[in-house]
Amino acid sequence: MDILDKLKILADAAKYDVSCSSSGSERKNKAGGIGNAAVSGICHSWSDDGRCISLLKILMTNYCVYDCAYCVNRVSNSIPRAAFTPKEIAELTINFYRRNYIEGLFLSAAIMKNPNHTMELLLKTVTLLRENYNFNGYIHVKAIPGADGRLIEATGEVVDRMSVNIELPSDEGLKLLAPEKKKEALIKPMGLIDRQIIQRKEERRIFRNAPSFVPAGQSTQLIVGATQDHDYRILKLSEGLYNRFHLKRVYYSAYVPIVNHPNLPSITNPPTLREHRLYQADWLLRFYGFDADELLDEAQPNFDQLLDPKCDWALRNMKLFPVEVNKAEYETLLRVPGIGVKSALRIITARKMAPITYDGLKKIGVVLKRAKYFITCQGKYYSDVGFREKLIRLSLTEKPLKEPTETNEIQLSFLTMPAIRENVNSIITGEL
Amino acid sequence: MVIYVFDGSFEGFLTAIYESYYNKEKPDKIVAMDDYVENLIDRPIFIETDEIKSDKVYAGIKNKISTNALKKVYHVFLSEVMEAPTVIYHYLRLGFKIGNKVDLNLMDDWVLRMDKINQQVASEKHRMLGLLRFQLVENDLYYAPLAPDHNIIALMANHFAQRMSDQKWMIHDTKRCIAVVYDLKEWIITPIDLPAPPVGKEEYLYQQLWKEYYQSIAIKERRNPRLQKRCMPVRYWSFLTEKK
Numbered sequence: 001m002d003i004l005d006k007l008k009i010l011a012d013a014a015k016y017d018v019s020c021s022s023s024g025s026e027r028k029n030k031a032g033g034i035g036n037a038a039v040s041g042i043c044h045s046w047s048d049d050g051r052c053i054s055l056l057k058i059l060m061t062n063y064c065v066y067d068c069a070y071c072v073n074r075v076s077n078s079i080p081r082a083a084f085t086p087k088e089i090a091e092l093t094i095n096f097y098r099r100n101y102i103e104g105l106f107l108s109a110a111i112m113k114n115p116n117h118t119m120e121l122l123l124k125t126v127t128l129l130r131e132n133y134n135f136n137g138y139i140h141v142k143a144i145p146g147a148d149g150r151l152i153e154a155t156g157e158v159v160d161r162m163s164v165n166i167e168l169p170s171d172e173g174l175k176l177l178a179p180e181k182k183k184e185a186l187i188k189p190m191g192l193i194d195r196q197i198i199q200r201k202e203e204r205r206i207f208r209n210a211p212s213f214v215p216a217g218q219s220t221q222l223i224v225g226a227t228q229d230h231d232y233r234i235l236k237l238s239e240g241l242y243n244r245f246h247l248k249r250v251y252y253s254a255y256v257p258i259v260n261h262p263n264l265p266s267i268t269n270p271p272t273l274r275e276h277r278l279y280q281a282d283w284l285l286r287f288y289g290f291d292a293d294e295l296l297d298e299a300q301p302n303f304d305q306l307l308d309p310k311c312d313w314a315l316r317n318m319k320l321f322p323v324e325v326n327k328a329e330y331e332t333l334l335r336v337p338g339i340g341v342k343s344a345l346r347i348i349t350a351r352k353m354a355p356i357t358y359d360g361l362k363k364i365g366v367v368l369k370r371a372k373y374f375i376t377c378q379g380k381y382y383s384d385v386g387f388r389e390k391l392i393r394l395s396l397t398e399k400p401l402k403e404p405t406e407t408n409e410i411q412l413s414f415l416t417m418p419a420i421r422e423n424v425n426s427i428i429t430g431e432l
Numbered sequence: 433m434v435i436y437v438f439d440g441s442f443e444g445f446l447t448a449i450y451e452s453y454y455n456k457e458k459p460d461k462i463v464a465m466d467d468y469v470e471n472l473i474d475r476p477i478f479i480e481t482d483e484i485k486s487d488k489v490y491a492g493i494k495n496k497i498s499t500n501a502l503k504k505v506y507h508v509f510l511s512e513v514m515e516a517p518t519v520i521y522h523y524l525r526l527g528f529k530i531g532n533k534v535d536l537n538l539m540d541d542w543v544l545r546m547d548k549i550n551q552q553v554a555s556e557k558h559r560m561l562g563l564l565r566f567q568l569v570e571n572d573l574y575y576a577p578l579a580p581d582h583n584i585i586a587l588m589a590n591h592f593a594q595r596m597s598d599q600k601w602m603i604h605d606t607k608r609c610i611a612v613v614y615d616l617k618e619w620i621i622t623p624i625d626l627p628a629p630p631v632g633k634e635e636y637l638y639q640q641l642w643k644e645y646y647q648s649i650a651i652k653e654r655r656n657p658r659l660q661k662r663c664m665p666v667r668y669w670s671f672l673t674e675k676k
């Protein structure tokens with residue numbers, strides 16, 4: 001099989017992994033070498049689905065011994081199979097990189113023969129790239145659950161990011177759709193990677209030259225809509241992963257109905273709005289100081305389709321509003337619907353010079369469409385419907401939101417948002 | 433209106449700033465020669481570029497305002513937006529008055545205009561760091577043409593000099609007929625008038641592979657051309673291998 005056919009099969013099989021981030025690493029080029037990592041990440045193109053392309057995202061192979069119901073690569077599915085050699089991947093990566101098509105490589109694999117064999121192949125490939133090709137660009141590799149800890153450790157020393165995809169948010173889901181996978185087997189490598197990251201950071205504080213270990217951290221992916229799990233359960237899981245394993249990102253992937261299986265729901269469209277709400281909520285957890293329990297509970301376990309999670313939260317907590325923009329602390333400003341990190345920082349800078357007026361807010365670029373219901377400016381409240389929960393709710397939900405990925409996405413500026421280390425323009429940020 | 437007209441160079445512009453402090457007639461506008469259209473009402477004052485004067489202003493911005501302000505001035509100048517020189521002039525007047533606090537004045541219209549143009553330049557630069565496409569041509573040279581809105585190739589050079597340090601490359605701004613050329617040691621910026629060089633067989637193969645990858649990676653069930661076009665404006669597509 002020639003390289004073009006392999007690429008077709010193994011890129012196609014990799015596309016449902018949504019992560020394409022190339023951020024968070026500061027790897028430098030070496031003398032005579034090629035490549036480095038850009039800490040804010042760089043998008044190199046956008047595919048027809050509007051997603052940013054930053055990395056060459058491929059599977060090493062799609063031969064798989066497992067039979068996960070939701071997956072195209074499952075052993076019982078009859079599809080064309082292929083496998084790259086480490087050298088083929090290295091050549092592709094280097095040649096794409098030299099032409100500035102990509103920031104680096106995201107290498108994953110189905111389970112060929114067994115977890116150890118697969119992990120060995122991955123390790124061999126990334127080592128070849130780093131050592132023989134002197135490649136210092138970004139590399140993200142999958143840690144294969146069930147593989148020997150030493151293999152995972154050795155890989156972590158070479159790459160910038162590692163991830164283990166949990167995919168199904170609960171035990172029941174796993175039992176139903178991926179009976180060969182055990183939650184413990186998925187969690188174990190995460191714990192291992194996390195401990196290594198912490199330990200190496202300590203070592204590097206003492207020995208500057210100690211090897212780095214996945215400097216861009218680890219991430220995971222959860223499929224939304226393939227199981228019965230509600231948003232609350234998913235968000236609690238994410239929160240747990242952030243707190244316990246210090247994950248850099250949890251990605252959410254709306255289930256795309258590609259395979260028929262009695263245990264899978266029959267839907268026609270991927271639940272993209274739901275996925276979007278989860279990204280928004282995830283953003284609230286990571287950057288705005290929210291807890292999952294503030295946003296949802298057993299009584300209301302799913303996000304409102306018509307309101308973003310922050311508006312929804314604010315409307316349920318009217319007693320905390322309105323806040324005075326000239327006095328409120330940074331953390332309080334961040335909780336105002338419509339005010340993001342950038343706006344909050346600008347408000348704080350501007351009010352050092354002089355009190356901010358309502359027009360002044362507009363001038364410095366604060367979008368007031370939602371914010372106006374929740375703030376006062378020099379003591380004055382500006383909303384046209386008064387401070388009444390019902391009316392505000394109505395004004396905020398009047399028109400059902402359009403396709404979310406098109407309207408709600410807010411451009412992040414890599415210059416003004418030092419706290420955010422993800423790709424600009426990424427559709428999967430969910431900033432509010 | 434009094435209009436200062438300078439030769440279009442950064443030194444010429446800084447000289448104009450110098451003159452604005454010593455000339456009794458203050459400018460209402462400062463424009464580059466190429467943007468100046470003569471008319472009956474305006475009174476042009478033609479500025480003669482003077483290195484000593486421009487150096488003084490350069491050092492003045494750095495020492496009396498801030499290095500950051502100097503960088504901003506340069507980037508806004510490179511925007512080649514017609515009103516940019518005038519915006520910078522007003523920004524600098526405020527800056528020389530209040531020093532490094534100038535950038536905190538978010539309520540000042542000129543400071544805001546500066547920020548906005550600066551942001552446009554920065555975001556185009558960042559975007560092009562990703563969208564630039566090299567092609568392997570004769571003599572092992574990697575050649576990349578582009579036609580950006582703003583004059584950004586000098587701002588992109590360091591990034592590629594670090595990253596692609598072991599390959600010879602050229603970034604060619606076809607709109608302005610200038611290029612950054614890197615020879616494995618250092619980069620220089622030079623005027624250039626050159627048709628696109630032909631590509632060989634190896635280059636053709638990798639272009640094919642990249643196009644194939646680009647097609648395969650899209651999830652058809654989630655097609656979203658509007659989002660795609662917003663992230664990657666169509667005016668850049670003619671230089672993108674995957675969109676040709």
Ligand code: SF4
Nearest residue numbers: 064066068071074110
């Ligand atoms: S192990 Fe991975 S590749 Fe194999 S069937 Fe399951 S999800 Fe698919």
